[in-house]
Amino acid sequence: MKKIVNDISKVDPQEYIVTLQDIKHHIQQSQIEAFTAINVALNMRNWMLGKIITEKQRQYAWGSNFIDLLAKDLQNMFPGNQGFSKTNLFRMKAFYAMYNSSTAVELLEKSPILTIPWGHNAIILIKIKNENEALWYAQQSKEHGWSRSALEDHIKKDLYNRQGKAINNFNQTLTQSHALITQQAFKDPYIFDFLTLEDNHIEQDLERGLIGHVEKLLLELGKGFALVARQYHLEVDGDDYYIDLLFYHTKLKCYIVVELKARAFNPRDVGQLNFYLSAVDALVRDKDDNPTIGLLLCKSKKNFTAEYALSGINKPIGVAEYATEIMKKLEQEFENKLPTIAQIEAELEKIEALDILKNKN
Known part of the structure; x- marks a missing residue:
């Protein structure tokens, strides 16, 4: 039996640090599990309340006055609990309505909607309005640990319809499994709304602006991008070449060469980027790294022109546009399709009225 040591000076520092980190890990893990369990319980409760309210209104032809009465009684029964307001009860109905398809009900317990905070679901x-899109944002929130403000920002910028949309030749230049995850790592367009640039800006203006806001740049690029260098120097046959931005992607396990063009896409740009990829593969890439990938960011492009330019190229390249503000057309279209709380309530009341008429008939 080992002798118990009470003198702190006799405690091995390295062993103590290992022990402390082990305990810290278990505490943090238990906190995450507890937080997740709370989210699951709360979201499941809200889904069930939405189900009960919906079914009772249909069964007894109760209108919105029922929700007014229910909200008041629940708040009296659970004083100090802000979760039973009229607005939140309508949200619970909408929550149940959104995820009430046979598929969603069957997979509800495995769905990401249960593990994210209720505020995110709200x-x-x-x-x-679309269930698949809603589930996608819930999954991304869970996977990337988005805050509520980050979720709102991604929805505002319509990330769902931008993710994986860059024109590319990944299926022809990468293995099938690698091509799939690579495609999802790129988007089109990239929105650098944190920049203020003139319409006639040049590549150097764009590059300086991006480096000056590197944290926001990495957030827009997505999880896994790590900046290696700006104007990365390559020497080939005694000549000097400079890559605009060089990244390493921790998930894809490869270097990513980003070339910036403050103008419309030109097919000749692909040749330049292809050259850089070959040079990085030969001079920089480690034997354990996957093939280097290129991303050409341009002010505008014609999709067929970009696709034809990539045809026959044996290096993986993606071509995407960038915008320095949220595009007005996108913003207007998106704002027009976003319902307010009042609109949600009005729509639910309309549905209730139709149900009442059906029951009377």
């Missing part, structure tokens, strides 16, 4: 309910 934002999705207010701003998204």
Whole structure:
């Protein structure tokens, strides 16, 4: 039996640090599990309440006055609990209505909607009408640990319809499994709304602006991008070449060469980027790294022109546009399709009125 050591000076520092980190890990893990369990219980409760309210209104032809009465009684029964307001009860109805297909009900317990905070679900309910899109944002929130403000920002910028949309030749240049995850790592367009640039800006203006806001740049690029260098120097046959931005992607396990063009796409740009990829593969890439990938960011492009330019190229390249503000057309279209709480309530009341008429008939 080992002798118990009470003198702190006799405690091995390295062993103590290992022990402390082990305990810290278990505490943090238990906190995450507890937080997740709370989210699951709360979201499941809200889904069930939405189900009960919906079914009782249909069964007894109760209108919105029922929800007014229910909200008051629940708040009296649970004083101090802000979760039973009229607005939140309508959200619970919308929550049940959104995820009430046979598929959603069957997979409800495995769905990401249960593990994210209720506040995240409320934002999705207010701003998204399509179930698949809603589930996608819920999954991304869970996977990337988005805050509520980050979720709102991604929805505002319509990330769902931009993710994986860059023109590319990944299926022809990468293995099938690698091509799939690579495609999802790129988007089109990229929105650098944190920049203020003139319409006639040049590549150097764009590059300086991006580096000056590198944290926001990495957030827009997505999880996994790590900046290696700006104007990365390559020497080939005694000549000097400079890559605009060089990244390493921790998930794809490869270097990513980003070339910036403050003008419309030109097929000749692909040749330049292809050259850089070959040079990085030969001079920089480690034997354990996957093939280097190129991303050409341009002010505008014609899709067929970009597709034809990539045809026959044996290096993986994506071509996407960038915008320095949220595009007005996108913003207007998106704002027009976002329902307010009042609109959600009005729509639910309309549905209730139709149900009452059906029951009378």
